[in-house]
Amino acid sequence: MKSLERLPNLTRYESIGINQLFNVADGHAHQPQTTTQQQIIRKLPELFDYTELSKQSDLEEEFRYLFYSLAGQYSAVRLSRTLFCYSASLSTDLIATFLASRDLSVTLLHPCFDNLATILQRRRVKLMPVHEEDLRLERLEDTFAGLTTDAVFVTLPNNPTGFEMSRDEWERLVYLCKKHEKILIVDCTFRFFSRNPSWDQYELLENSKVSYLMVEDTGKTWPTQDLKCSILAMSEDLAEDVLELHNDILLNVSPFILKLLIEYLKDTKREGLETAIWDPIDRNRIKLRETIHSSSGLLVNNPDSTISVEWLRIQSGNIRSVDLVDRLHGVGLGVLPGDHFYWGAKEQGERFIRIALARNPQMFAQACTLLKSALPRIHQA
Numbered sequence: 001m002k003s004l005e006r007l008p009n010l011t012r013y014e015s016i017g018i019n020q021l022f023n024v025a026d027g028h029a030h031q032p033q034t035t036t037q038q039q040i041i042r043k044l045p046e047l048f049d050y051t052e053l054s055k056q057s058d059l060e061e062e063f064r065y066l067f068y069s070l071a072g073q074y075s076a077v078r079l080s081r082t083l084f085c086y087s088a089s090l091s092t093d094l095i096a097t098f099l100a101s102r103d104l105s106v107t108l109l110h111p112c113f114d115n116l117a118t119i120l121q122r123r124r125v126k127l128m129p130v131h132e133e134d135l136r137l138e139r140l141e142d143t144f145a146g147l148t149t150d151a152v153f154v155t156l157p158n159n160p161t162g163f164e165m166s167r168d169e170w171e172r173l174v175y176l177c178k179k180h181e182k183i184l185i186v187d188c189t190f191r192f193f194s195r196n197p198s199w200d201q202y203e204l205l206e207n208s209k210v211s212y213l214m215v216e217d218t219g220k221t222w223p224t225q226d227l228k229c230s231i232l233a234m235s236e237d238l239a240e241d242v243l244e245l246h247n248d249i250l251l252n253v254s255p256f257i258l259k260l261l262i263e264y265l266k267d268t269k270r271e272g273l274e275t276a277i278w279d280p281i282d283r284n285r286i287k288l289r290e291t292i293h294s295s296s297g298l299l300v301n302n303p304d305s306t307i308s309v310e311w312l313r314i315q316s317g318n319i320r321s322v323d324l325v326d327r328l329h330g331v332g333l334g335v336l337p338g339d340h341f342y343w344g345a346k347e348q349g350e351r352f353i354r355i356a357l358a359r360n361p362q363m364f365a366q367a368c369t370l371l372k373s374a375l376p377r378i379h380q381a
Helices: 010-017 035-041 044-052 056-070 088-101 114-122 137-145 167-179 201-208 236-249 255-271 273-293 321-330 361-380
Strands: 082-085 106-110 127-131 151-155 183-187 212-217 230-234 298-300 309-314 352-356
Touching: 010 114, 010 321, 035 044, 035 255, 044 255, 056 082, 056 255, 082 088, 082 236, 088 114, 088 183, 088 212, 088 230, 088 236, 106 114, 114 127, 114 151, 137 167, 151 167, 167 183, 167 201, 201 212, 212 236, 230 236, 255 273, 273 298, 273 309, 273 361, 321 352, 321 361
Parallel strands: 106 127, 106 151, 151 183, 183 212
Antiparallel strands: 082 230, 212 230, 298 309, 309 352
């Protein structure tokens, strides 16, 4: 198999994937609307009219209350140090701009979605990697003993691997950031896919007095055609500077988007996470695992993952992920290569691909059939 040059970033691969016959590349929420969510869509004109007569602050307060309550983050419900952005990427860029303004360096989780690294690097923030295994409880002390950067940036749960930290590990992480005077930055954009018991992380952050920035988002969770809202929450010592940066680029998130998301949050509270979110993801995960179990060439890398993507290892040592992805594009199947997730050493990701699960189960089953038929031909090429 002839090796191809890598494209610059994962978003370029996603832009190719969305134009394939079967797009399982981007991790956005494209699962079908539930019956009750369809009822929300039928009310769009009514929601639009409602927002024209609503105060922005009232919508923001209701959205914040519903979002954090659903997440079990009750200490954040009334937190005034929260900023609203149109996307998690915009929240991340605000963080990067803030870090650059103070000439602060960052230790960033490795692997993670590569735009976290590229956004930081574009703002000339110096990066160092930290691996998931180094965040386990028994290794955290040694990890922090060797840190030379000013901040620690983790994604929990982690895209693409599904890695999570236990409550004990969270508590130790916060303690060590405070002890070593590190800013803690957490991307929680996949939080609603975690099956671990929820607990109040913001209570821990506020009580510890650690310097922190927390990114939340709706775009990976609810199928709202990329109408979404990200929340950037921060500790008191960072709030004023970050607020000024936010003021430079954004007055407010659309009130119509906030009202739409409020309806989805209310629906999820009534119906439950399993019905509103998890069901099609779980069905597609089972289908994909059945498919690759009966085929040769791919292995599930983290059987315990519950997030809306699957991280697969390529068994053959002769096939790079970018080459496999290109061949799959050739048969109409869009997936992501693993290379760029390892932003600090792309060769470490050459034996992985990522498949998105937030899709219509009927379409996804067809994609799995195509994958099953294509793999043997690709390995023989």
